[in-house]
Amino acid sequence: MDDLLRDFLTETNENLGTLDTEIVKLEQNPNDPGLVGSIFRIMHTIKGTCGFLGLPRLEKVAHAGENLLDQIRDGKLIPNEQAVTLILESLDRIKSLLSVLEQTEAEPEGEDADLIQRLNDYASGKTAAAPAATAAPSVPLQALAPTAAEPEPDEHGFVPVPAHKTAAVADALASQKPAAPPVPAPQPAAPPAPAAAKPAPKEARGEVAESAVAASSIRVNVDVLENLMTMVSELVLTRNQLLQILRSQKDSEFSGPLQRLNHVTSELQEGVMKTRMQPIGNAWSKLPRLIRDLSHELGKKIDLQMHGQDTELDRQVLELIKDPLTHLVRNCADHGLERPEERRAAGKPETGRVNLNAFHEGGHIIIEISDDGRGLNIDKIKQKAIQNGVCSEAEAAGLSDQQVAQFIFKAGFSTAAVVTSVSGRGVGMDVVRTNIEKIGGTVELKFQRGKGTSFVIKIPLTLAIVSALVVECSGERFAIPQISVLELVRATSGSETTIERVNDSPFLRLRNRLLPLVSLHDLLRLGEDRGVDASESFIVVTQVGTYTFGIMVDRVFDTEEIVVKPVAPILRDISMFSGNTILGDGSVIMILDPNGIAAASGESASMGEQAAAAHADERTRTESQRIALLVFRAGGQAPKAVPLSLIARLEETDAGTIEFSDGKPVLQYRGKLMPLVTIDPSYAIRSEGRQSILVFADRNRNMGLLVDEIVDIVEERLEVEMNNVRPGMVGSAIISGKATDVIDTAHYLSLAFGDWFGKSDSPFGQSHSRRLLLVDDSPFFRNLLQPILSVAGYEVTTADTGTQALSMCEAGREFDIVVSDIEMPGMSGFEFAEALRRIERFRETPILALSSHTHPQDIERARRVGFTDFIPKLDREGLLASLNELSAGARVAAAQ
Amino acid sequence: MSNALVPAEQTGAVKAAGADIANDFVTMMVADQLFGIPVLTVQDVLGPQRITRVPLAPPEVAGALNLRGRIVTAFDVRRRLGLPKRDADKPGMNVVVDFKGELYALMVDNVGEVLSLSADSYERNPNTLDPRWREVSGGIYRLKGKLLVVLEVSRLLNIKRGAGAAEAA
Known part of the structure; x- marks a missing residue:
């Protein structure tokens, strides 16, 4: 179920519970304005939320109820028994609608016109309500009739299935056509039905309407969780102490129970931690709205991009950073971004960008907030600093821009020329910093004149249990x-x-x-x-x-x-x-x-860091070209080579064991028949002696390539030349000082199994040509991957630099999927992905990273800049599996 | 030992005078000087503890210790007062105080009993007192045959100010 809907149900059910008692109180105590006010507010909240969630039927009922309450609040009506009965009736209706909503995630069909009519009539002072009051008990019956009747298969041919399954379907249906009749409630035993079957007294209906969702979640004071967490931490420590004692005592009778205690404690710890963790997206949920309102108010075009919403952090930390975050985002939009005309003049796209990015790094959570606006106005900050007496003019002159920028964290600082309703009142950045530092975090400010400002917030996971x-x-x-x-x-x-x-x-x-x-x-x-x-x-x-x-x-x-x-x-x-x-x-x-x-290992550390980074870069570049190759001989004297990572195994067999099936050589291999291929049709298969075979594997199928001799395994920088390429060859290269043919594995794989790629990659039984952009600076890899991808059913376009690829995309070429190398001269894969994500059309397009470096930090970085998946270079199976998954995902998305 | 410090009849007399609890002090000895800390700030009194050194910490911080699962910062009162180190053979005691939600163990030579003192015997810091002592002292109580220096925990633990003094010495 949608989180939003779940929250709504929980909250509304809670509110309704309050309302029931409040209204009865009101009847006994009709002149309490505070009571009327609070009832009115609750009804108003329900109405508002329903409107927001697109629940028209609920909204209408709530609206009518609110109307009536409004009259009472204004003293135009006296909350007599009739009025109270009517309000309670509308509450019952809301409850019954809610219970259906909870089951099917859609409002039941039907009309509440009669009830609304009576509510409105009463509100406008008509006396029609009098008979209605007596008729009231029978009304829920009518209202519930449609829901009760629904469980039979409808025109869609649906048969009742368990609720959890219907939920997903209902979701899909609801999003497709809101007017569609709701999926039938699972069983006639669904809450509304019994109520419909026998007219029960009001109290009983109230019980039936008790929400299962509301019952499955409760609100707990954070202090309770906090306490629990402390206790669990102590328990963990005590458990560790016990285990330590146990370790020194062999064969203790305590070992059994202690092991159990150990497990239970671990689970308890995990459970308690879980109660406290929330995705950071919760703190961001209000930001899109904020940005939207801001862009209207300020007349700017603002695009808010959020990455890493799922990054989880401690609930309490989340609460504490919510406001600073909102403030920073608001500042970016207000101070940072220029008006469209200014942006145009500065040669930037009219729409300004505010980027939010969150990720874990070394036991910390890093949140980056950046914009591509004008950066900070250093001169103005200097002036202001001098004006406020933060520093003297002489001092200011001696400060670097970055030092001056730090002044914005001082109290009473605002450089906005105009105080808008949004920001510029000079309260904020100091509070932001104080709040972040209060939880042991840091906030870092970077900016580039004319290019933008970025804040990096680093928050430690103080409560986390770490290894x-x-x-x-x-x-x-x-x-x-x-x-x-x-x-x-x-x-x-x-x-x-x-x-x-x-x-x-x-x-x-x-x-x-x-x-x-x-x-x-x-x-x-x-x-x-x-x-x-x-x-x-x-x-x-x-x-x-x-x-x-x-x-x-x-x-x-x-x-x-x-x-x-x-x-x-x-x-x-x-x-x-x-x-x-x-x-x-x-x-x-x-x-x-x-x-x-x-940081403390001397000033040289920072230099060392840069040097190390530069060094790593260099290494990356050279290493990306150095790959392990298997050099072999087959048919002719010229050595041949194939990337080692494509080979599953090397085998040697007696030539006599090679059999022929349908004229093609096969070998009994691991209980199956493995097709054998030769390097070219003229290759003579030996009839005796030993035969070396390179085995290529894919899932549970194998293929053998017959070779004369395995020469060597070398790690070489590959510079493949493409002249005179025959089928089966990627090109030639100089390996160990000799001209060597690099073979195209894909060619042989498709020789062995015509359907090697095709069948397994079309699980839906339909052939579809999806447009794929392959970016790799190495012609070798392009040539290696292109056939593989083509065979797998992709229409492949290649680009040899990130810049070229980007200009293709900018020029309006459409691609369904992008596969990019990371280490490339000029624009790196990271930069390319980041740039690509800025193009509106490519925001959702899957981008796969290919790299010979699979260090977690690279993967993390790849994910951060917008790559969908990260695949080690030469992991063909991984690449295809990932592509497959993404295509399948895209198809499902498209079908919705 | 504590009985020897404070004659019993005097304690009784002061208590009889009806001094409220705010004037109750936990007494302790540091290098033959009697000190007092308001009883409400004291959480615990501990015997000798295993203390983990904290490298790079200010010299007054002796380290950290474990008090029933809470980490307590051990604070060397002698060091703070510019007194020589305690002899290695004397174990010393710890008075655990709560300051702004954090626990600190004040390392002293000995802990005596709780005294109720009347405001009549209170004096402000005399000017001739060592500045470093004046910094941490909230005043002096005249007892029979002894003087009790009131330690102000907040000022005692504020070693930023003290650091300069320590360097100067």
Whole structure:
């Protein structure tokens, strides 16, 4: 069921419950204006929400009820028994409508004209209500008749099915044609039916109308959850302590019950955490409306884009950042974005963009709010700062733009020339910062003159239970969040992994790279006494953003689940620690903050970071071209090559075991017949001796390619040349100094199985040509993928740069799906995807990333810039599966 | 030991005078000086504890300890007052106070009993008092044969101001 609808049902049922008692009170106490007011408000809320949700029938009834209440409120009518009966009747009607709504997610068909008529008549002072009051008990019968009659199969030929199944169908139906008759209620036993079957007294009807949705969710005070969470955290810690004791005692009779306690505690912890987590989208739900109103009010064209709505965070944190977020978005729209004419003059599209993006990073939630507006007006901020006495003119002159920009976080600052109703009253940014810092977060401001402003909010997950690595240095233990640990390396003097020093700065050679090291001992000034043999140390390879470095420690213990507790305010200035916790043995331990360590490992860190990033970039570029190739010989002397990752297995068999079926060679392989193909038709299959076979696999089918000899596996930079390409060849390249043919696997796969791709990829039994744009700078991959994709039923267009692809899309070419490489010279895949998402038509188009780097951070980044999926390069099966899924998804979407 | 510090009859006399609870102090000894903290701010009195060092922390912060699942910051009162370290063989005690929702364990030599003191015996900080002491002291109570220095927890824990003094010393 739709969240909105569920909330509505819960809330309305609650409200109705209140109304019932209030109205009865009103009857006894007709002159209480407060009571009338509150009843009126509730009715008004119901009416308003119904209108908003598109529930006309409910809205009408509520409206009529409200009318009557309005008259009472204004003192034009006295809430006598008749009036109260009428109002209660309208409430009953609303309840019965709601119960049908809950079952079918659609309003039942029917008219409430009689009831509305009587309500209106009474409201306008006509006396027609008198007979109606006596007739009242029979009215619900009529009203309910249509619902009761519905369970029989209707003209759609529907048969009653369980409610949960009908829900989805009803959804689809409702969205297609709102006027469609609702799906039949599952069984005649549905709540309205018994009420219809026998005229029950009012109280009984009230019971029947009790909502199942309302009963399945309750409102709980956050404090209760908060308390629960604290208790569970303590329970987890105690459990850890118990387990630790148990570990030292073999064969304890407690082990059984403790294991159970362990499981139950874990589940409890998970459950409690879940109650507190909410998608950040909840905090954003009001923003589209806000932006819409703003764009009207300010005469600007604003496009709000939101990414990462599903990012979950603690409910309480969510509440606390709601207002700052709203404020920032409002500021972006109001201050940041220019008017359409200004934008046109600046050569920008008329529609300004406000981007909202949320994602998890290293135990934090990052929320980015950015616009593509004019940036900050530094001169104005300077003036204002001088005017407000924040700094002197001389000081201001010496400040960098970024430093000046920070002034906007000071109290009483507003640079908006005109105070609009929206912003510019100078209360805000300081409050935003204070609120974010209150929950231990930071807000960062970046801007580019004329290009836009962006705020990056980083909020720690203070309540989260995280897994941490416990290390020791100079006799002190510390915890490092597991999430930022890449690997552990033991370095000993004299061995291959040894710490080398350049001007006293330690480094480690790690897989042909120099890893900068920081000594925890030195960094934390742990004193002279090392207490441990200095010739051996452990290195915790840690990653912060793009910066990878090693932390030198003396010992490494276990990983442990810890509850991060904030450090005392008196210690909050120490950036090395993100918190502290109590370990299983009851001792307090400090949790190291890799960000702080990275920042504190000297000024060189930031430079090192850039250098490392640049280095990584370079590596990426070269590595993307280096791929593992299997070099073999088959038919002729020229060596041939195929990317190793396309091969499932290498087999060698006795040539005598090759059989022929329908004139084609086959081999009994793993209990099945595997078709064999030759490199070209003239290839002579041996009749004796050993035969080498390259096995290609797809799902549960295999194909063998007969080759003379497997020469080598090499990792080479591939520069494929395309001249003289025969079928079955992608091109030729120089591998190990020899001209080598690179074979086209797709060609052979389709030789073995005509339907290799086709059949499995058309689960709907219909052939459909979907337009696919393939962006890859490497001609090799383009040529490798194009046939595969074509065979899979896509109409493939290729582009060799992101820029080219983007201009195709901008020029109005339509594509149903885009597959793009990440590492490309010029515009990278990330930039391309981001740019593509800005084009209105391509906002929903699936974009797949192909990359030889499948580091979680790359995937995260890909997702952030708008890629739908991330697939390792050369994972043909993964690519096809993903394409298939997306196409299927798109088809379903199109069918709706 | 605490009985020796404060004669019993005096305690009784003050209590009889009907002083309200706001004038009740937990007494403690630091380097032979008697100190007092308003009883309502004190959460707990603990014996010697295992304390985890916090590197890079201000020198007054001795570390952190676990009090029934809550992390408490251990605060070295001697250090704050510019006194020499306690002898290693004397275990010392901790007075846990609540300050702005956070718990701090004030590390002292010894904890005595709770005294009710009358306002008559109260004096403001004499000017001749060491500035560092004046900074943390809320005043002095004249007891029989002893002086009790009232520790102001908020000022005691505000080491930002104290840091300068510590450096200067």
